[in-house]
Amino acid sequence: MKRIQLGPFNRVEGDLEVGLDVDAGYVAAARVNSPLFRGFEQVLVGRPPEDALTIVPRICGICSVAQSAAAASALAALAGVTPPPNGQLASRLVLATENLADHLTHFYLFFMPDFARAAYVDRNWHSEVARRFTAQRGSAVAPWLQARARFFNLTGFLAGRWPHTLALQPGGSSKAMTAAERIRIQALLREFRAFVEGVVLGDALEAFAGLSSFDALQAWAAGRDSDFAHFLRAAGDLGLAGCGRASDRFLSYGAYELFPAGLWQPNAAVDPLETAKIAEDVSHSWLFGDKPLPPAQGETRVDADKAGAYTWCKAPRYAGQVVETGALARQLVAGQPLLRDLVERHGGSVTARIVARMVEVARIVPAMENWVRAIEPGEPFCLPAPLPDSGSAVGLVEAARGGLGHWLSVKRGRIERYQIIAPTTWNFSPRDAGGTPGALEQALVGLPAGDDAPPTVQHVVRSFDPCMVCTVH
Amino acid sequence: MKVLWLQSGGCGGCTQSLLCHEPRPLFDELRDAGIEFVWHPALSEASGEEALAVLEDCAAGRREFDVLCVEGAMLRGPNGTGKFHLMAGNGRPLTEWVQRLAEQAKWVFTIGSCSAWGGFSASTPGNPLEACGLQYDTDTPGGLLGKGFLSRGGLPVVNIAGCPTHPGWIVDTLEKLAFDGLTASDLDEVGRPLLYAEQLVHHGCPRNEFYEFKASALKHSDLGCLMENLGCKGTQAHADCNTRAWNGAGSCLKGGYACIACTEPGFEAPGHAFQETPKLAGIPVGLPTDMPKAWFVALAALSKSATPKRVRENAVEDHTVVRPSVKKTGK
Numbered sequence: 001m002k003r004i005q006l007g008p009f010n011r012v013e014g015d016l017e018v019g020l021d022v023d024a025g026y027v028a029a030a031r032v033n034s035p036l037f038r039g040f041e042q043v044l045v046g047r048p049p050e051d052a053l054t055i056v057p058r059i060c061g062i063c064s065v066a067q068s069a070a071a072a073s074a075l076a077a078l079a080g081v082t083p084p085p086n087g088q089l090a091s092r093l094v095l096a097t098e099n100l101a102d103h104l105t106h107f108y109l110f111f112m113p114d115f116a117r118a119a120y121v122d123r124n125w126h127s128e129v130a131r132r133f134t135a136q137r138g139s140a141v142a143p144w145l146q147a148r149a150r151f152f153n154l155t156g157f158l159a160g161r162w163p164h165t166l167a168l169q170p171g172g173s174s175k176a177m178t179a180a181e182r183i184r185i186q187a188l189l190r191e192f193r194a195f196v197e198g199v200v201l202g203d204a205l206e207a208f209a210g211l212s213s214f215d216a217l218q219a220w221a222a223g224r225d226s227d228f229a230h231f232l233r234a235a236g237d238l239g240l241a242g243c244g245r246a247s248d249r250f251l252s253y254g255a256y257e258l259f260p261a262g263l264w265q266p267n268a269a270v271d272p273l274e275t276a277k278i279a280e281d282v283s284h285s286w287l288f289g290d291k292p293l294p295p296a297q298g299e300t301r302v303d304a305d306k307a308g309a310y311t312w313c314k315a316p317r318y319a320g321q322v323v324e325t326g327a328l329a330r331q332l333v334a335g336q337p338l339l340r341d342l343v344e345r346h347g348g349s350v351t352a353r354i355v356a357r358m359v360e361v362a363r364i365v366p367a368m369e370n371w372v373r374a375i376e377p378g379e380p381f382c383l384p385a386p387l388p389d390s391g392s393a394v395g396l397v398e399a400a401r402g403g404l405g406h407w408l409s410v411k412r413g414r415i416e417r418y419q420i421i422a423p424t425t426w427n428f429s430p431r432d433a434g435g436t437p438g439a440l441e442q443a444l445v446g447l448p449a450g451d452d453a454p455p456t457v458q459h460v461v462r463s464f465d466p467c468m469v470c471t472v473h
Numbered sequence: 474m475k476v477l478w479l480q481s482g483g484c485g486g487c488t489q490s491l492l493c494h495e496p497r498p499l500f501d502e503l504r505d506a507g508i509e510f511v512w513h514p515a516l517s518e519a520s521g522e523e524a525l526a527v528l529e530d531c532a533a534g535r536r537e538f539d540v541l542c543v544e545g546a547m548l549r550g551p552n553g554t555g556k557f558h559l560m561a562g563n564g565r566p567l568t569e570w571v572q573r574l575a576e577q578a579k580w581v582f583t584i585g586s587c588s589a590w591g592g593f594s595a596s597t598p599g600n601p602l603e604a605c606g607l608q609y610d611t612d613t614p615g616g617l618l619g620k621g622f623l624s625r626g627g628l629p630v631v632n633i634a635g636c637p638t639h640p641g642w643i644v645d646t647l648e649k650l651a652f653d654g655l656t657a658s659d660l661d662e663v664g665r666p667l668l669y670a671e672q673l674v675h676h677g678c679p680r681n682e683f684y685e686f687k688a689s690a691l692k693h694s695d696l697g698c699l700m701e702n703l704g705c706k707g708t709q710a711h712a713d714c715n716t717r718a719w720n721g722a723g724s725c726l727k728g729g730y731a732c733i734a735c736t737e738p739g740f741e742a743p744g745h746a747f748q749e750t751p752k753l754a755g756i757p758v759g760l761p762t763d764m765p766k767a768w769f770v771a772l773a774a775l776s777k778s779a780t781p782k783r784v785r786e787n788a789v790e791d792h793t794v795v796r797p798s799v800k801k802t803g804k
Contacts, residue, residue, distance in 0.1 A: 006521050007561025010514045013485050017561035037557045038482050038548075042597045048746040054733060055741075058593055061486020061637060105492070113518050135518035136500050136510070145498035149721075152493050156720030160728015162493070163486040164637055164735075166748070167728045174693040174729030176791035184722075302601070304551045378792055382694035458520065469484050 001028065002450065007035075009461060011110040011135075013062045014468025016428075018440075018461060019310070022450045027457070030437065030444035032428045034313040037286075040473040041300045044418040049075060049387055049410045050170075052418065056406070057164045059420070060470045062105075064163035065098040065155075066399030067470075070406040070420075074395030075170035078410065079385040086381045087172020089371045092256055093185075094159045094168065095397070096364050096371075100192075101148055102400035103327065103357040104200065106465040107231075108133070108144040111354065114458045115234050125234045132227060140199075140227055147195040154188050157181050172382035179377040186372055193365050201362070202226025209362035212337040214241070214345060217355065228358055235351045243447070244460035245347035246439035247322040250329035251426065253405070255398035258367060259334040263318065266344045270333055275394065278405070280421065281315040284308060284430040292317065292433070295407040296392060298419035312472040315429040315438060316421050324348060324439045325402025325426045326464065328356035348443075350463040357465070389413050399423055401467050422470035440464060474506075474651045475538040477531055477574065478513040478584075481558050481567040482594045482604055483545025486637040487585040488515050493720060494640040506648050511538045525563055532573040540647065541578035541624075543571055543607060546587040546594045547617040550603035557602055568617055571607070575618055579626040580650060582633055583607050584643060589632040589664075590738040591616075608632075608664065612738035628655065632664035636735035641717055642669045663738060665711065673762060674707035674732045677715035679724075684708075686780040687773045688788035693748075697788025699731045701757060704748045708761035710734035 007017035019031040040059050044052060052071040057064040069091060076083065083091070112133035120126045132140040155162035158175055167174045177185070193205060201208050202224050211217050221232035235241065253273065254261030262270040279292035286309045288301040295316075303309070317323075328348065331339045336359060342352045392409035402423030409417045429438035437445075440461065447456045480488070492499055503509065512519060512527045519527060530536035547568050548557035555566025575581050583589040583606060590611050595604035606616045608630040614620040616630075623629060633642050646666045649655055661670050678684065683698035690697035699705035707715075710732050714724045725732050733747050734740045745751040751758045760769050783795040 005562050007563065008514060008520070008524055009561060010517060010520050010524060013515065015480070015514075015558070015561050033561070035559050035561050036482065036548075037602075038546075038594045039597055039602055040593065042601070043593050046598070048749075050749075051747050054747040055593060058484055058486070058636060061484040061489045064484070064486060064489075109492075109516065117518070136516055142498040142501050145492060145494075145500065149493045149495045149498070153721030156718065156723030156727075158728075160723045160725045160730065161719035163484075163489055165728055166725065166730035166733075169693045171693060175727075176694050176729070178792065302551060304554070304556050380694075381791055382692070384692055 070395040077393035081385040083172035090173035099400040171385035176381040241351040246443040251323040252333040253396040253403040277319040281432040283433040295419040424471040481545035483587040490637040589634040694791040705731035706734040707732035
């Protein structure tokens with residue numbers, strides 16, 4: 001048995017270290033360390049509650065809007081206000097822009113460069129994949145950065161800027177779209193659709209979103225010249241549909257009023273979401289605490305020298321169990337047939353997670369087009385949302401990487417407690433008091449590792465699209 | 474020109490913002506200017522041991538590089554150990570890595586207000602994280618590298634402050650250095666490049682007509698000036714946000730919300746709610762930079778009394794309800 005520490009595990013958002021116990025060339029056990037602690041939950045305590053809107057986006061430079069949306073949602077619940085339709089649509093557009101941009105940034109900049117590695121030089125797909133996806137230099141990088149920058153022009157119109165906007169307010173959107181802006185926003189969406197259809201998929205969004213089984217997906221990819229088809233051929237050759245299985249319990253808070261909330265396991269009906277089943281364990285975190293606490297009573301107190309701890313990340317559990325969150329979970333809970341087929345056949349996997357993001361891109365762009373058309377310039381975008389002096393509330397949203405929850409309580413006009421569970425807190429959690437490893441820790445067991453091993457561990461870790469700055473915050 | 478990039482106690486948003494560079498894709502822009510990354514945590518292929526070898530070679534002076542860019546605050550805690558951020562795969566504090574690399578770099582840039590001044594991580598009462606910037610502790614010179622630090626190129630730390638930074642601020646400063654050189658006269662009193670910090674956010678603000686007449690917004694989404702009621706510090710904040718568009722067409726003011734002065738030291742703990750203007754006897758406490766208070770009060774009273782109906786009414790709506798009148802030609 002040999003213990004190795006992989007890090008800096010780069011091309012993820014933030015800092016990550018993965019410890020592996022390797023036995024005869026295979027991972028026997030994994031420990032995931034989130035090595036950065038910034039103390040945002042302490043920063044928030046004592047502030048006026050509306051200050052959360054300024055502070056929480058700065059938890060994360062890649063899920064900034066999702067953090068804004070969770071805070072705005074919690075404060076709206078506290079105020080008892082429902083934003084007007086225009087405000088809801090505008091905020092949803094900003095969140096969807098961030099989520100879809102993140103999906104493709106992950107694909108082009110973080111995930112695919114590993115397939116361009118010299119370790120795969122003997123594979124028949126390697127030369128084309130290396131030409132397209134080599135980090136910083138591949139021929140696909142500049143077109144994606146161009147498309148990304150143009151797509152984010154949506155946030156220039158809708159939210160002033162990205163990241164770190166204050167446009168998402170409890171009462172709606174601080175930016176009221178004009179009729180002239182609505183025309184330009186629709187043009188930007190057409191431009192993004194053209195990029196995804198022409199370069200990423202090589203097919204119409206609706207045709208790709210309509211694929212209903214893994215067999216249909218493979219037939220779709222065969223012989224097709226597009227970036228996503230290149231991935232599917234490489235993934236098929238490397239067997240990534242059978243690689244990286246975690247707990248096979250999938251949690252979604254529900255998104256965009258398109259995808260419902262719930263918990264799904266293979267060959268079972270969707271269980272309704274019950275937030276009372278969520279608790280965070282800190283037995284292996286550098287934090288004080290002797291029992292799992294629901295986030296509404298959660299604490300974050302540093303115990304830097306704690307014996308047996310190996311990360312700053314807490315271990316959230318749902319009904320005491322490890323769950324996985326993300327685009328795959330959203331699509332599975334929503335009953336998307338291709339992903340249900342893939343996961344019921346092989347379990348959660350690298351391929352399933354990557355396909356789920358692309359399915360989501362294909363499903364959400366047409367929805368965004370509808371949302372823009374539904375906005376009525378001249379009607380209100382934001383309502384007053386005066387806050388009570390005391391109270392507590394929860395804001396749940398789906399960030400690109402999965403379910404994001406903010407639990408806050410206010411006393412005498414000040415934030416008394418603010419607890420955050422981010423998507424990667426779920427996926428990259430450490431062991432709990434029962435010794436059960438977190439989702440990634442489970443997904444890594446059995447993979448080849450150590451000297452001369454293929455970069456499979458790299459694919460599995462990045463298949464979750466981890467956001468480490470959110471994880472610990 | 475070779476750039477080595479590290480991230481510590483921040484959100485990574487300055488890198489994400491940098492990737493929004495327009496009009497040309499970032500890597501094309503940099504490549505044709507002769508600028509390349511030796512290593513960047515979010516963007517380089519090299520991971521793990523291979524990446525550590527690059528960093529060690531640079532820190533030991535075996536591999537030359539020009540600019541050290543640091544994103545995120547320096548976390549010296551708990552109790553000076555730096556354990557709040559140890560380098561993955563290596564276990565040494567990031568503060569130690571930054572100190573070693575800063576000794577070897579020709580120039581040291583902070584990318585964003587966290588590495589410049591300390592940022593939100595430094596704003597918990599009592600600062601238990603012992604967070605600071607590279608050469609500032611909020612607005613006090615010092616920080617991790619010390620007040621007297623000069624890089625091998627002879628400059629103090631260059632503070633490309635902002636939360637986040639605009640991609641143009643970073644790229645323009647790198648290109649200024651690469652083609653024209655960078656001297657102390659190119660920086661303001663706190664080390665920010667004048668190419669973006671000699672302006673105020675107020676300059677070019679799309680709400681200027683409302684400002685002129687003190688026609689103020691009362692609630693979020695109103696079109697009026699955000700200074701009097703909603704916390705806007707655009708008249709005091711150094712940056713060119715309203716003359717250099719964000720994401721093609723934006724700025725905080727265009728997005729309908731206040732400038733929180735995110736390029737300024739200490740912006741993260743203003744002592745009042747971010748979206749409310751603190752007032753004394755009905756007059757905003759933070760008056761425009763370089764404006765004598767008595768004049769401001771007198772002019773504000775005068776301009777309020779002269780506010781056209783159109784400006785007064787539009788200020789408290791989220792869309793134009795009174796259009797500018799159209800003059801008949803030839804009159």
